Amino acid sequence: MRTLPFTLKLPFGDRPLEWDNYIVRTLSSMQGQYFDQAAYSSLLAADDQLLYEVYEILVPKVEGELLHGVSIVHPGKVGNEYFMTKGHFHDVLETGEVYYCMRGTGMMVMETPEGDSQVLGMSAGEVLYVPPRWAHRSVNTNATEDLVMFFIYPGNAGHNYGTIEQKGFRKLVVEQDGQPTIIDNPRWQNAS
Ligand code: PAN
């Protein structure tokens, strides 16, 4: 846990050199999240492949601190739906987050508990702001390149994954006619 001022080396488009915590998410951690369940099952049976990685710089998880790090979503699809992060609300709903897209192209799928929904494109060099109350999921829409992003959020934010695991997001990002396309999630209404 870092409690004194420090600098961080972030080679362009790469992981931090001095990370404290490394998280990997493979296909098996996304049970029930992809629309095409048959495609998900057959991909998983072939290989529990790596979807994304997170390199975290750890500071105390308290109000006033700023947690930060780098996430890397790899290219790929489950059926027509692109590789993506699990996505979450923050436990402390009233906390925002800043993402800086270092490399690649993708979309951030966001929604509020009140039913507002937005999907914004991201490409290298862009900063994306996720306001308080907005759940967020990053989607890599590039066929060959990683989506690499630096993120910063309040130390006391916490993560609520359960709501998204149960309900999913209202919007999905899928490939249609070779293009990333935002569609309504047909399974969202069925969730409790
Ligand atoms: C990011 C995310 C990271 C991985 O650090 O945690 O992109 O996504 P999931 O946490 O949804 O698996 C962040 O938004 N932190 O709050």
Ligand code: ZN
């Ligand atoms: Zn977050």
